[in-house]
Structures are given as C-alpha cells and as structure tokens.
Amino acid sequence: MLFAFFSYMFTKDETLRSKLVKRAESNGFKAIVLTVDTPKLGRREADVKNKLGTPKLSNLEGLLSVDTDKKSDSGLQAFVSESKDASLSWKDIEWLKSITKLPLLLKGILTAEDAQRAVDAGVSGIIVSNHGGRQLDYSPAPISVLEEVVDVVSGAIPVLVDGGFRRGTDIFKALALGAKAVMIGRPVVFGLAAKGEQGVRKVIEMLNSELELTMTLTGCPTIKDIGTAGAMFELPVID
Ligand SMILES: Cc1cc2nc3c(=O)[nH]c(=O)nc-3n(C[C@H](O)[C@H](O)[C@H](O)COP(=O)(O)O)c2cc1C
Known part of the structure; x- marks a missing residue:
C-alpha cells in the first residue's frame, strides 16, 4: 500500500499555514506530519x-x-529562520487539528512526558525522532527512548520511529519495542545519489529482505509475531 504524508512546519506567514494544509488535502495526502523539533535549525x-x-x-x-x-x-x-515560526506550542496543535480532517502526527517526540501530552492533545500518532541526530548534539537515540514512549502511550495511538535505521535487524528491534512503523531518511537519499530511482528501490528492497530474513530466523511469520520474539533478540544496551 502506498500513501503520502505531508511534512509540515509552522511558517511565519499565517495565511500560508492553512493554504499548505488545504493543498495537502486536495492533493490526496493521507496525513499531516508536523515537525515539532525544529523551532530553529x-x-x-x-x-x-x-x-x-x-x-x-x-x-x-x-x-x-x-x-x-x-x-x-x-x-x-x-x-528556516526567515520562514519558520519558532514559537510553536501546544495551542498551535489545537488550531491545526481544527482546520483539517486529516490525521495529525507529531514528529520529534523523545520523552514519555511529551508523548502523554500528545495523546492528551488528541493527535493521531507520534514519531519518535531526533531528526536524524541533525538538530541537537546529545539528544537521545530514538531507539533508546522508544520503549518508554510506547509504554506511556499504551496503544492509544500508533508510535512510529525514525533515525539511524540502516538494516532489517534495526527495523526488527524497533518493531519488537512496540513501534508500528519505521521511517527512513538518508538511506533513500544515498540510493538516489548512487543510482537514481533504481537506487531508491534497491535500498527499500534490501531493508525489506533483511527484515524478512530476520523474521524467518527468529520464527516470526508475521509482523504481529515480532512482539514476543523480540525478547530473544539482542537489543541495544541502554544505561
Ligand atoms: C536531506 C534531509 C532533509 C530533511 N528534511 C527534513 C524536514 O524538512 N523536516 C523534518 O521533519 N525532517 C527532515 N529531515 C529528517 C528526516 O525526516 C528524518 O527524521 C531523519 O533523516 C531520519 O534519520 P535517518 O536519516 O538516519 O533515517 C531531513 C533529513 C535529511 C537527511
């Protein structure tokens, strides 16, 4: 199944904010993903x-x-400093929800507290992300905070994750820790740079086949089975 999420950041230009949402709706995007970790670059x-x-x-x-x-x-x-509004806050999320029927996901959540606030704010999903480690040195690796976020959300909304996923085994670990999906950034860009569209396809095929192999070798015929098998797989050691 193929569908597109619209990547959204709050612009300083207030009329552009709602225009972009309307354009996303009329162009068939299935959800709005609001980046919440980039008030400034x-x-x-x-x-x-x-x-x-x-x-x-x-x-x-x-x-x-x-x-x-x-x-x-x-x-x-x-x-970014010319065009984006650095004052984004929870009340803006309320406003954004009020102007669209599309599901709203918050991208850039890294703590259980913010995950709980996101659930309370009525968003449709969250993406545990540190922006590929490109925003703030010493921000935690998403995989290291995933479990506590999944615990606090306790199934109320889907939890997705991104940042540093390079192998099917990495994806398996995230799914075992409760992520509903894993997103990738740079790997597809690397594929694109190396071999254009074919390179992008190759990257996705590699990740898929590595994930399938990991599932086979851990006795998981379906994604749903990963939950219990995850425990036997070596997960990252977190201090
Ligand atoms: C070239 C590039 C541009 C990006 N632009 C955005 C952006 O505009 N908004 C955003 O939320 N994240 C942006 N990101 C971060 C990605 O959405 C994602 O969080 C990150 O790349 C995931 O980590 P990975 O590259 O290790 O897979 C960008 C990443 C890259 C590499």
Missing part, C-alpha cells in the same frame, strides 16, 4: 563550513529552479 557546522546553498524560494515554484541563494553562512539555516 540546529547548528550544522558542516553546512556552515560548506556554505550550503538553497534553491531560491520566493515561492514554492522556486523548488524547480536550480538558482541558489548565495549566503556566506548556511543557506538552509537562513531559510
């Missing part, structure tokens, strides 16, 4: 060092342009 020193350029984004069509904004610092950092 983390300090990405490699971007600064490499003077990361961004496409000229005077409007969304700008994405089609190959012209870049030449900034002395990271162009991405400049773009």
